Amino acid sequence: MPKVWIPRCGDGIRLAEPWTAILLSEHRNVEMYRAAVGLSSVGSRWSKDAMPQRYTVTFLAGAELVFDRVYIRQGADSFASVTFIVKDDADGKLVGQRFWVTVDNANEIEADLTSTGNKLGPFALRSYVTAWQGKADPTVLERAARAKLKRSELANVHAACHEAANVPWPRNSRRSDKRLQVVIDHHNAIVQAAMPAALIRRDAEHAKASAKATAWNNDKKSVRLLGEQTVRRASDEEVRCGIERRMMQGYNGKNSAWTPVATRKLSDGVTERDMLCLNTWIAPAGAKYICDLGWTVTTNAEGAVSSIRPFAGK
Numbered sequence: 001m002p003k004v005w006i007p008r009c010g011d012g013i014r015l016a017e018p019w020t021a022i023l024l025s026e027h028r029n030v031e032m033y034r035a036a037v038g039l040s041s042v043g044s045r046w047s048k049d050a051m052p053q054r055y056t057v058t059f060l061a062g063a064e065l066v067f068d069r070v071y072i073r074q075g076a077d078s079f080a081s082v083t084f085i086v087k088d089d090a091d092g093k094l095v096g097q098r099f100w101v102t103v104d105n106a107n108e109i110e111a112d113l114t115s116t117g118n119k120l121g122p123f124a125l126r127s128y129v130t131a132w133q134g135k136a137d138p139t140v141l142e143r144a145a146r147a148k149l150k151r152s153e154l155a156n157v158h159a160a161c162h163e164a165a166n167v168p169w170p171r172n173s174r175r176s177d178k179r180l181q182v183v184i185d186h187h188n189a190i191v192q193a194a195m196p197a198a199l200i201r202r203d204a205e206h207a208k209a210s211a212k213a214t215a216w217n218n219d220k221k222s223v224r225l226l227g228e229q230t231v232r233r234a235s236d237e238e239v240r241c242g243i244e245r246r247m248m249q250g251y252n253g254k255n256s257a258w259t260p261v262a263t264r265k266l267s268d269g270v271t272e273r274d275m276l277c278l279n280t281w282i283a284p285a286g287a288k289y290i291c292d293l294g295w296t297v298t299t300n301a302e303g304a305v306s307s308i309r310p311f312a313g314k
Helices: 027-037 125-136 138-164 181-217 220-226 236-248
Strands: 012-015 019-024 054-059 064-071 081-088 098-102 111-115 258-265 271-277 293-299 305-312
Touching: 019 027, 019 098, 027 054, 027 098, 064 111, 081 125, 125 138, 138 181, 138 236, 138 258, 138 271, 138 293, 138 305, 181 220, 181 236, 181 293, 181 305, 258 293, 271 305
Parallel strands: none
Antiparallel strands: 012 064, 012 111, 019 054, 064 081, 081 098, 258 271, 271 293, 293 305
């Protein structure tokens, strides 16, 4: 009697016999279908005409698939499905593609478990393609490793800048400020340097909004239908908090407001980066940074932050 095996998401299997996957017309199968027939990606622009109602793809023995999602639920048999990611195939054309089939179709597979803990989700395509290309050209994996280290290093640098702006909140709380005094003093200097331009911008926007409100209130019909408009002017403290929030945006290095304006490679793999905070509404329109004060962040060869010190001037 054959054994019952329930896979975990991330388990990889290698086909022992050819298997034909039946792709049904649904947005999660469109990219797989287009890759199979040699068409370009459509991204999120999906329609019912993007693929046939039914399309088959045959995988040869030796192809490797990863379980990405298994959906089985009582009372929802018509939705029972298994989602796979192609980890390896004969020519690499489908590597990284994600698709789903019915459970009945998946039960036709004859395969052996080969790996566990594989990457999952719709954004894993690049990592699978890189791994497949690296089998033929090891330099691909070396370049990918260097790029990954650089991304991790930049994320650490951004996190250090965010931590320098991490003011305990609320201000009158008893929470201790764990930042060094030199960091606190320079953080306050950055805020003070950005304040004059931010206040000018606030006053200009308030005047513009007040003019619109005045014009609205002079229109008796509009006032009668929807009432009068009032415009509130942000306080200086609110402007200051807005500057600090800007310096904290993108915590952990994701979409960070901080950007390097200069990078220096030193000995033993040490790197220094001068970081400034990008402007949104804080400084006058057209200004790229909130001010010319920032941080010089030093990282070691492993990409970890070793020091952070004040930086003045671009």
